Amino acid sequence: MNLLPVKRAILSVTDKSGLAEFGSFLVENGCELISTGGTKKMLAEAGLPVTPVSDVTDFPEILGGRVKTLHPMIHGGILADKDDDGHMETLRDFGIEPFDLICVNLYNFAQAVSKGLGLKDAVEQIDIGGPTMLRASAKNFHSILVVPDPQYYPRVMAEIAESGGVSLALRKEMAALTFKLVSEYDAMIASYLAENDA
Template identity: 65%
Template sequence: MDFLPIKRALLSVTDKSGLPELARFLVAAGVELVSTGGTRKLLEASGLPVTSVSDVTGFPEILGGRVKTLHPFVHGGILADKDNPEHLSTLATHNIAPFDMVVVNLYAFGKALEKKLPLPEMVEQIDIGGPTLLRASAKNFSSILVVPDPAFYPEIMDALAQNDMRAPLPLRQKTAAATFRQTSTYDDAIATYLANA
């Protein structure tokens, strides 16, 4: 679709700069916010209504936070092609609400590298859920707006404000391309580290 209405957003970020402003903008436009852990706490502390991912999945965060968003109620809502009636029917059958926007940035693996942490601690700095959310959203840019970096917040708020809270396809494709570049760089840093650790 050329213009995607933004009604429901998933936010889960390490870099929280600018997030309260973006979240306030979304809430003011009637967008439902869903979030995890520290991001959810920040949004709640900012006085914003937010639904916990655990409430969406019906399952708590487990394994010390390693498993939070890896669930069909999350990824089904992200990967559904909104132009495909069969996908929409599947969502309805399984009571999965679609997402329209995913705002995610990754654990700061580069900063962990600078600290020269021991291998087991470095392994814990490898983000799994974040890249999975980003790649799934970027793949499905025809049906979702992925936001991989706070640098995009002003452009996205401006575009949504100008288009009645609908994300234009060129913007979605642009952020999808940036997302794949970012996850590629992230994975390369991890691969280089592990090959030399």
């Protein structure tokens, strides 16, 4: 599809700059917000209706927050090809609703390391669910928009305001930027682990 209306979104961000404005814009344009942890708290405090991820998965966050979004109710909704009737039938069979927008930015691993944390504590700052959602949505750019950084909020809002949805061209551009960002994040972690003793 070319023009994608944005009716359901996950927002889960470390950098919360511009988040309330972006969330407000999405809600005003008929979008349902799903979120986690501190992001959900900030959106709710801004007076926005927001559904916890645990309500979607019907499963609580576990392992100290290590497992929140790693669930078929989330990733089925991210990875479904909306142009594939078989994919959409599978979603219906399992009661999974598709997503249209994934807004995720990652734990700041570089900042954590700069604080001089020990290896075990530093490893806790490696984001798992975030890169997984980013990669999944970037792969499925034909059916979903990935927004990996607050700097892109104005472009997304402008396109939705003008066209009522987001174009395939923007989705593809954001997908490429996302894969680049995630590869740089992984390379930073690989370097850190190679240079630090267990």
